[in-house]
Structures are given as structure tokens and as C-alpha cells.
Amino acid sequence: xxxxxxxxxxxxxxxxxxxxxxxxxxxxxxxxxxxxxxxxxxxxxxxxxxxxxxxxxxxxxxxxxxxxxxxxxxxxxxxxxxxxxxxxxxxxxxxxxxxxxxxxxxxxxxxxxxxxxxxxxxxxxxxxxxxxxxxxxxxxxxxxxxxxxxxxxxxxxxxxxxxxxxxxxxxxxxxxxxxxxxxxxxxxxxxxxxxxxxxxxxxxxxxxxxxxxxxxxxxxxxxxxxxxxxxxxxxxxxxxxxxxxxxxxxxxxxxxxxxxxxxxxxxxxxxxxxxxxxxxxxxxxxxxxxxxxxxxxxxxxxxxxxxxxxxxxxxxxxxxxxxxxxxxxxxxxxxxxxxxxxxxxxxxxxxxxxxxxxxx
Ligand SMILES: Cc1cc2nc3c(=O)[nH]c(=O)nc-3n(C[C@H](O)[C@H](O)[C@H](O)COP(=O)(O)O)c2cc1C
Numbered sequence: 001x002x003x004x005x006x007x008x009x010x011x012x013x014x015x016x017x018x019x020x021x022x023x024x025x026x027x028x029x030x031x032x033x034x035x036x037x038x039x040x041x042x043x044x045x046x047x048x049x050x051x052x053x054x055x056x057x058x059x060x061x062x063x064x065x066x067x068x069x070x071x072x073x074x075x076x077x078x079x080x081x082x083x084x085x086x087x088x089x090x091x092x093x094x095x096x097x098x099x100x101x102x103x104x105x106x107x108x109x110x111x112x113x114x115x116x117x118x119x120x121x122x123x124x125x126x127x128x129x130x131x132x133x134x135x136x137x138x139x140x141x142x143x144x145x146x147x148x149x150x151x152x153x154x155x156x157x158x159x160x161x162x163x164x165x166x167x168x169x170x171x172x173x174x175x176x177x178x179x180x181x182x183x184x185x186x187x188x189x190x191x192x193x194x195x196x197x198x199x200x201x202x203x204x205x206x207x208x209x210x211x212x213x214x215x216x217x218x219x220x221x222x223x224x225x226x227x228x229x230x231x232x233x234x235x236x237x238x239x240x241x242x243x244x245x246x247x248x249x250x251x252x253x254x255x256x257x258x259x260x261x262x263x264x265x266x267x268x269x270x271x272x273x274x275x276x277x278x279x280x281x282x283x284x285x286x287x288x289x290x291x292x293x294x295x296x297x298x299x300x301x302x303x304x305x306x307x308x309x310x311x312x313x314x315x316x317x318x319x320x321x322x323x324x325x326x327x328x329x330x331x332x333x334x335x336x337x338x339x340x341x342x343x344x345x346x347x348x349x350x351x352x353x354x355x356x357x358x359x360x
Contacts, residue, residue: 022225022253024246025049025179025210027236028083028108028152031293035070036276041239042076043272045247045259048232050080051152051179054110054124057086057095063102071102079105081150085113087123087137093144106148106176107141111166114185119157125185128157131165138173150177152212152234155197158186163197167204179210179234198228210234216342218248218258240297242341243269263302264335267325270298274318285316295321300343302328309347 026033026041028051038050052067071080082104086092096107111134113124120126127134141149151170155163170178180201182193193213201209208231215221221233239245244259251258261269273294278287292313299309308328315321329335 022222022249023048023208023210023232024221024249025051025232025234026239026246027051027179027212027234028053028110029236029240030054032240033070034066035073037240037273037294038070038080039075040269040272040276041243041246042078044243044269045250046076046078047235047239047246048078049105050074050076050078051108051234052080052082054083054085054113055095055099057084057091058088059091061086061091061095063095063098068102071104081106081108081148083108083110083152084141085110085118085124087121087127087133089136089140092137093140096141096144100145100147104147106150107145108150108152108179109137109141111151111153112181112185114154114188119185125154125157128154128162128166128185131162131169134166135169135173138169138175142173148176149173150179151175152179152181154181154183154185154187155194156184158184160184160194160197163200164204167201170207171205175205176207177210178205178207179212181212183213195224195228198224198230202229202231208232212236217242218245218252221245221249222252237297238342240294241301241343244341260338261341262336263329263331263339266298266302266339266341267329267335270295270321270325270329274321284318288315288317288321291321300347301339301341304344304347306344306347 024047026047030053033053052070055064055067071082074080082099084092084095084107099107110124111127113119118124118126122130122133127137153166178201180198182195182198183191195211198209198211210232211224211228211230212234215224215233215235216238224230225233235245244261248258274291277290295312299312302308308324311324311327312321315324
């Protein structure tokens with residue numbers, strides 16, 4: 001069931017991709033891309049595809065109800081792929097079968113998580129050290145899945161020596177979509193992406209390839225798609241920073257004028273996030289702490305000196321957060337002025353924030 005086969009039925013996976021143009025996906029991000037964030041992004045112009053944060057599969061794991069809600073209660077009307085991380089063949093098959101009771105678009109295997117506590121268990125990015133195990137896991141999932149099987153991978157563990165073999169294994173197991181984070185596992189989140197491997201994947205696979213890694217702007221997305229031949233892009237951190245990005249890509253691609261959010265719009269977005277994430281049962285300080293996970297990315301493009309980041313990280317209450325917004329986004333001379341939502345050079349998310357959870 002290839003994703004882009006011509007003449008497929010309307011409900012076949014190919015219908016998820018626009019007939020002409022540029023498929024986009026929101027990257028899976030643990031503790032970020034749950035139902036609240038997916039719903040917020042949908043309000044700003046959704047991607048074509050969603051992926052859940054990973055479901056951790058082990059002997060005692062049952063389908064996680066919180067992650068499941070991002071599939072069953074998703075308001076976007078867009079397909080949601082369920083991502084699995086694990087390597088135990090029996091339990092991967094069981095979990096994949098259980099998930100197929102729900103309206104998933106497909107099963108996605110995580111081959112990228114760089115957190116040492118994860119890769120040491122030979123799952124996520126750790127599997128890339130053992131291509132034959134990847135083959136066994138994919139064969140097992142292929143047998144267990146009546147739905148599309150997709151993969152999110154990096155180019156290798158510490159280098160790209162296994163990349164060619166890994167691509168052969170994807171082909172052999174008829175993987176239907178590959179999202180390629182163009183770094184090694186050891187490269188974490190800051191090494192320079194090596195996009196030439198996206199071109200290699202495009203040239204060796206029959207299925208579509210989504211380019212992932214540091215796609216920061218709509219212009220950059222279009223440039224990278226053209227230079228690598230990727231079918232489309234998957235965007236993570238920049239979608240937290242700029243939820244308009246999927247809409248902007250569509251506008252640019254269609255020759256329309258691109259949406260330019262203002263500082264005031266960003267404040268509106270921050271309030272939307274707060275409301276979506278808030279839970280009356282949780283103390284305010286914890287709600288603010290949860291929002292900071294998102295604001296660490298938004299803050300990278302608010303002001304060149306990092307003043308917003310500094311102030312919001314010290315906030316304990318919603319009203320202290322509002323003070324930071326007032327100063328850096330709602331000031332009379334800022335509120336209606338456009339904001340360029342790409343990170344300022346030299347500003348980085350607080351160490352430990354972006355990679356504190358297992359991330360692929
Ligand atoms: C906070 C965070 C959590 C992540 N969690 C996952 C995950 O659960 N599964 C996965 O495949 N990748 C995960 N990733 C990796 C992203 O999907 C993506 O590959 C990476 O951030 C590079 O894309 P970007 O430069 O567009 O952010 C995570 C990344 C971040 C920053």
C-alpha cells in the first residue's frame with residue numbers, strides 16, 4: 001500500500017498528501033505534541049500529517065490513554081500516525097495490533113531517540129547500531145499491521161556507516177513513508193544537519209521521504225525540499241515557535257501572500273497555549289512550568305538579547321508571564337509590528353529543556 005501510488009482509493013494513505021504540492025508534518029515531541037498542542041496548531045493552520053509522541057513498548061505496557069487521546073480526540077481531521085519505541089518482537093506486535101483498534105493512520109517506528117537511558121536499552125536511536133534487529137522489528141510490525149508502516153529515523157548512531165543497509169531494510173519491509181532527521185544520534189539536536197543523506201534516501205527508496213531537522217522558516221522548507229528532492233518536510237521545534245509555519249509553507253507554495261504574525265499575535269498564541277494546557281486540578285505554578293517547555297522555544301525569536309526568555313523563566317504565576325508578554329510583545333511600539341519567528345543567532349533553549357525527555 002504505497003503512500004503515493006497513482007490511482008489509489010480516496011481513503012487510501014495517498015489521499016493524505018495533497019495531490020500537488022508540499023506535504024508537511026508536525027514532528028513527534030514527547031511532552032509537547034499531545035492533544036492540547038495538536039489542537040492549538042490546528043487553529044493556526046494544521047500540517048498534513050500528525051505523529052504522536054512515542055508509545056513506549058515493553059512487556060507490561062498497555063496503550064497509553066493520554067497519548068491515545070491525541071488520536072481519538074484530534075479535532076484537525078488530519079491523519080495521525082501512532083509512533084512506537086521498543087524492540088521486543090512479541091510486544092511490538094501486540095501493541096501494534098492493539099493500536100489498530102483505534103483510528104490511526106499508520107504505525108511509525110522510532111529509530112532516532114538520542115537519550116542515553118533509552119538508546120542503551122537498544123531502542124530508538126540505539127537500534128541503528130544493529131541493522132539486523134531493525135529488520136526483525138520491521139518484519140514483525142509489517143506482519144502485525146493491516147495499516148501503513150512508517151519510520152522516523154536518523155542517519156546513523158555515531159556515523160552514517162549503516163545508512164545504506166538501513167535503507168535496504170526499509171525497502172525490503174515495504175516501509176511506506178520515511179521521516180529522516182538528518183543527524184546522527186550522537187549529533188543530538190545541535191550538530192549541523194547533513195541533508196545530503198535525505199537525497200540519498202530519496203534516490204534509493206520508492207516511498208516518500210520527509211526531511212526533518214532545523215527547518216526554521218517557510219522559505220527554508222521550500223529551499224530544502226527543492227535541493228534534496230524530499231516529498232515534504234517534518235517540523236518540530238519551529239512549529240512550537242511558529243505555529244503559522246505550515247500555513248506559511250502552503251501560502252508560499254501557492255504563490256499567495258504569506259501570513260506575517262505580529263508581536264501581538266504571538267502573545268495571543270501564548271494565551272491559547274496556556275488555556276489549552278491548563279487544568280484546574282493542577283496548581284498554577286505547575287501549569288506555568290508546563291507552559292515554559294513551549295516558551296523556551298518561542299522565546300528564542302522574541303528579542304535578540306534573550307530578555308523575554310530570562311523574564312519568563314523566572315515567572316511563577318500566570319500574571320508574571322503576562323508581565324513578560326506585556327513588556328516584550330504588547331508594548332505600544334511592538335504590538336502591531338511583524339515578528340520574524342526564527343531563532344536569533346546565539347540564543348539556545350535552556351540546556352536540558354529541549355532534550356530532557358527522550359527525543360528522536
Ligand atoms: C522536546 C522534544 C521531544 C521529542 N520527542 C520525540 C519523540 O517522541 N519521537 C521522535 O521520533 N522524535 C522526538 N523528537 C525529535 C523531533 O521529532 C525532531 O526529529 C527533532 O526535534 C528535529 O526536528 P526540528 O529541528 O524540526 O525540531 C523530540 C524533539 C524534542 C525537541
